[in-house]
Amino acid sequence: MARKTVVLFPGVGVGHLAPMLELAKAFLRHGGGAVDVAFAVVEPPVMGNGFAATVARAEAANASVAFHVLPTPPPASGSEGDGEPEQDHLARMVGxxxxxxxxxxxxxxxxxxxxxxxxxxFCGDAVDVAEELGVPAYFFFPSGAAGLAVFLALPARRASMSTSFAGLGASTVLSFPGAPPFKVSEMSEGISDDGEAFQAILRIAARMPDARGILINSFESLEPRAVRALRDGLCVPDRPTPPVYLVGPLVSPGGDDKEHECLRWLDAQPDRSVVFLCFGSMGAFPKSQLAEIAVGLEKSGQRFLWVVRSAPGAGEPSADDDLDALLPAGFLERTRDRGLAVRSWAPQADVLRHRAAGAFVTHCGWNSTLEGVAAGLPLLCWPLYAEQKMNRVRIVEDMRLGVGITAADDGAVSAEEVETKVRWVMGDSDGARALRQRAAAARDKAAEAIAEGGPSDVAFVEFLKDLLEASQDMHG
Structure with a gap:
């Protein structure tokens, strides 16, 4: 059989490219010489967040994968300078x-x-291209099984309602098959009202069942309820759900920067003694919130490693400012014996797997969540945007691998809350000990899932077999 080229199209955003890079490695491991892997990438028009640099690094690190940069399409008429509100960036991205x-x-x-x-x-419209060319199309859903269950159910649920989700009220509790109950206020950004972003999401969710199959970056024992709902067809009531393949956790193996100062610092710390705080590629805070985190960490008395990223804005320090300018006067000096703050970036996968790491304060992005789970760390959940509030509910209620950090109505988190939760998660109460035990068990299950013969490994082999059969059928 002639070698087939599998083309991966990650859309835009580092958070969507990173797990697809791990998926590419799975193809190369399992393909047995039957497949070549190519990426189609496109420079995002807004919120690049280092996308081009990430692509360049990925290309350098994956010599056996071809990267094709698509020409950027011209802007849609009326999209420049027409005063569209910023929250419709999702609709603009899908367009x-x-x-x-x-x-x-x-x-x-x-x-x-x-x-x-x-x-x-987010690339649902590309199903049309696949159909036109007679190429089998699969989706890769980067946000877990429960996230997919809710996503697929949205069109039918909205059609059954006489108002938008927002119209039900922020505190109204919603129930979807396969997901823990969550409030309207915890829905993904842009889908509680009936605006442009929601219309774009509905269209993509309605296209997803047209695919031949859906790959999910998760593993069965982490989300059994969601997997059952998807396989029983409960999420798409009016048509068949494609086969779902749980092939995760697909997470970075680390090794991004083995010489980073923070890894040398961790080497000098006791086992499981350090709280790691990192909020993703877009998780930046105003100086006032950085001050609250600093005070909370100092008062907690715990060891910490903190990736500090400030939000640009009127009167705020620039991204080039050093840590002394961003953090309260004397904080770094007073905490230098037990804490380390680093600017903007740290090799997260390496930090989480370091023996000194004891807990992870995370924004609940799915990639970071899976990295924390695979490392066996309890999660302190501080969601910021996108589907992260819903992820917090899943982590705390369903997986029972974390606790929530409570914010005020304006989204700010107090120093007292930081101090209390950090001290608790590192403490010796029955609840904290039980959380650590569950986290360690989940780590072992994650490793088993992707090991040879494990559930995720078997699922990927099944998917690859289907792909090759479908390709043969379509190409004769």
């Missing part, structure tokens, strides 16, 4: 990705023997 259908089609036509197209969740 931008729809406009990449033409260059994506050109790329697929130019490649030899394309066997399948694997799409990010």
């Amino acid at each position: 931008f990705l729809r406009a990449t259908n033409a260059p994506l089609r050109d790329l697929l036509r130019s490649l030899p023997s394309v066997g399948a197209l694997v799409l990010d969740m």
Whole structure:
């Protein structure tokens, strides 16, 4: 059988590219020489967040994977300077990705023997390209099984309601098959009202069942309730749900910067003694919130490693300012014997797996959540944007691998809350000990899932078999 090229299309955003890079490695491990892997990438029009640099690093680190940068489509008429509100960036992103259908089609036509197209969740419109060219299409859903269960159920649920979700009231509790109950206020950004972003999401969610299968970055024992709901067809009531393949945890293996100062600092700390605080590629705070975190950490008396990223804004320090300018006077000096603050970035996967790491304060992005789970750390959940509030509910209520950090109505978290939760998670109460035990058990299950013969390993082999059969059928 001729080798097939599998094309991965991660859309835009570092958080969507990173797990797809791990998926590419799984193809190379399991493909047995039957598949080549290529990426179609496009420079995002807004919120690049180092996307180009990430692509360059990925290309350098994955010599056996081809990277094709699609030409950026022209801006849609009326999209420049028309005063659209900032919260509709999601709608603009989906529209931008729809406009990449033409260059994506050109790329697929130019490649030899394309066997399948694997799409990010936001690239639903590219199913049209796959159908036109007779290429099997699969989705890769980067936010877990319960996230997919809710996502797939949205069109039918909204159609059954006489008002928007927001119209029900922020404190109204919603129940979806496969997911723990959550409030309207905990829904993903942009989908509680009936605005442009929600319309774009509904359209993508309605297209997803058109795919031949859906890959999920999770593992069965982490989200059994959601897996059952998906496989029983409860999330898409009016048509068949495609096969779902749980192939995770697909997380960074680390090794990004083995010489980073923070790893040397961790080497000098006792086992499981350090709280790690890191809030993702977009998790930046105003100086006032940084001060509250600093005071809370200092009063907690616990060892900490803190990745500090400040939000640019009127009167705020610039991104180039040093830590002394960002943090309360004397804080670094007073805590230097037990804490380390680093600017903007740390090799997260390496830190989480370091023997000195004891807990993880996270924004609940799914990649970070899985990295924390795979490392066996209790999670302190501080969601900031996107679907992270819903992820917090899943982590705390369903997985029971973390505790929530409580914010005020304006989103701010007090020094007292930081101090209390950090001290608790590192403490010796029955609850904290039980949480650590559950986290260690989940780590072992995560390792078993992706080991040879484990559930996620078997699921990937099944998926690859289906892909090759589908490709044969379509190409004769």
